[in-house]
Amino acid sequence: MAYFDAASGAPLHPVARQALTASLDEGWADPARLHREGRRARMLLDAAREAAAETVGCRADELVFTSSGTAAVHSGIAGALAGRRRAGRHLIVSSVEHSSVLHAAEVHRAGGGSVTEVAVERTGSVDPSAFAGELRPDTALACLQSANHEVGTVQPVARVAEACRAAGVPLLVDAAQSLGWGPVEGDWSLLTASAHKWGGPPGAGLLVVRKGTRFAPQGPRDERESGRAAGFENLPAIVAAAASLRAVRAEAAGEAVRLRELTERIRARVPGLVPDVEVVGDQERRLPGIVTFSCLYVDGETLLHELDRAGFSVSSGSSCTSSTLTPSHVLRAMGVLSEGNIRVSLPPGTREEDVERFLSVLPEAVAGVREKLGAPVSSSPAPAREEDETLVVDALGRRCPIPVIELAKAIGHVPVGATIRVLSDDEAARLDIPAWCEMRNQQYLGEEPTPTGTAYLIRRTT
């Protein structure tokens, strides 16, 4: 059994567990009370805040504990936007932010604010100049993750922070994926994080608001945590979060080297082991533990189950694994293949032999799924039959990866220069057909609406 889904939530670090159980006895009382149990709780809370602030690299009075990373993001964005109301109502986010950021942006837009989503390169990274180019006099806030949660790409936070600072715009950094690895570089104004991502307990997040940053907490007022996080403090989780962040950081340098080598193995070897695979994300500027790839002609959910049966827990951004049946917004923003998508995120302590075993079972798992789906076996198109000058592939009502499989089968039946129209009503086709063309060196001509869905036009070029 190997758990390779640390980016969703890491198993509890032993220090977190120890701190949590210890503070169940010492830290259950209300830290706002004056009696000894309350004072003891207050001391634990203060100490946790000092420790977390030191690890983050901020002042203790700049940091509050929230009930989750999502709560930190929601409170941070709403408070920063309200605090800068006089400057304007323009919000900048990257298109690959965590859904909590994008959903907060939706609320802002629904309330009459304007939102710019900065596009990313095919690696998942924003271009700092492009990001800076969106800064306007009425920009109230900009948001950029420190690193992407689905593909591991590290963002150029320091350069974006510099541009924001020069424009007088606060930058909020969602550091959920990276804080365990090290402090966030650059001159940011707000920072959010989530303890369970670094091996801390669930139920604790961080919100840091640098002194001098205008901030007006939204929602019903509450005296706790400087009015920035309502509700009774979850002290055992807070104590465990602070303690485990320190512990994880102490081990970070060594683990980073080790995990980076392991993910590099996957990055380098998967394309050779499995035909028709696209490894996505930045090869250099990336988190140590995450590697993501997509397999043509594969149904992500089935592949997840096959790997689960083989003892590997991974996650996927394929549409079939989401409740909304749309591919991950990150893969979509990057313009990469989403079908058969697998994210491997290694927790600290991952053993080399588990990674090797993963590499040994992956090819068969992918092949098995492809066989079941009737995917084309060879990756080079069959010789063209001259008689078929154009072809319509009707994949209406068929879900990912069937439309791409049908396209791949059909391409061999038309001559070079001919056009194929793939009819599909599956959301994933919009991303995966162009991605397939890119991988196969075929020409993607564009899409046209039809009464029953969309027609995707492809010209055979090789």
Next chain:
Amino acid sequence: MAYFDAASGAPLHPVARQALTASLDEGWADPARLHREGRRARMLLDAAREAAAETVGCRADELVFTSSGTAAVHSGIAGALAGRRRAGRHLIVSSVEHSSVLHAAEVHRAGGGSVTEVAVERTGSVDPSAFAGELRPDTALACLQSANHEVGTVQPVARVAEACRAAGVPLLVDAAQSLGWGPVEGDWSLLTASAHKWGGPPGAGLLVVRKGTRFAPQGPRDERESGRAAGFENLPAIVAAAASLRAVRAEAAGEAVRLRELTERIRARVPGLVPDVEVVGDQERRLPGIVTFSCLYVDGETLLHELDRAGFSVSSGSSCTSSTLTPSHVLRAMGVLSEGNIRVSLPPGTREEDVERFLSVLPEAVAGVREKLGAPVSSSPAPAREEDETLVVDALGRRCPIPVIELAKAIGHVPVGATIRVLSDDEAARLDIPAWCEMRNQQYLGEEPTPTGTAYLIRRTT
């Protein structure tokens, strides 16, 4: 050492502790994921929901877990108001609700909604007919706690729920203080609660929305918990909350009888042991473990510290113990004395000998504080000196309980029928001077603004 502040937060029930530590190992993964760790987490979450729903008396799909009782209240009120937007924007709350309810009402008012605060009787109870009388065609929501957190008074929820149901208005019941003792009676529509109040862990609350209740979640959207509680589920806390609620309920009947007898002792004996005390709250319709009283001529904070030194942890609604230096809004709404206020809230398992010891140390603790403050020793006014027909007592700049102490000393120096003007800029005086008049059978004439504060007018009648 005796902890008598269970209403702020109870020590962890052994079952909560056990369930929490067990689920740290089993329930750290993301229940939205498809791998085995995710499925295991999902099973734990579903089982906890079933168990909690059964104990609350609702369907599992009506109940979501929130990060705290406060989060449940905020989400519940905002969602219910938005869901009933078409009916109107009128909200009814009692004046003794928990601050989380009142602060949510403030936000509603600030956003253009209207709010009616229903007054309470001197016992702290709403009058069901008065509550029902506030229901209007544009009333979107009504809120009533099941029992008061500061004085223990049980509210007539079933009768209010009946009136609300007849008017087609949903009733939200904040059951934070009572859910451990039993299900909430009556035909309510929404219910909120907080696990750490019943001996569960911090970091978990409940929000129940009955089927058929219009509800539109507010804030950034999130797929977890039916969109009603954003952020990664705190599964260990949730499992512990559900398990401990069951355990606490199993012990509730026996503990209720025992604690009620112990608090009844305090209610009955304190007025005999300590002169000039007002025991507040309803004598019959009250929670088993809470008893609250106020001591004239006493500084609440000093009394808390004296009791703390004697080994008793209690809380206080006196102004000097709040960061805002205003007396508890509950005591204010009841119109009772707030100075020297002490709330004793006994956790399950409280030993009889601890209560007896409390009763034995209380008189000396109160006497000590009074002596330090120079409070009047006798409770009957000194014979009047005929020469003083009117008297001005200047207590400007003096904090509770000094204005009342000065008034009590001065009353002996004026003849029956004469008037005293007490000048004070302390918020507590507004509540405590009329309350003192009521306790002493003196006539309170009212207040007048002055350039430096307020003048309170009292006529000596005995």
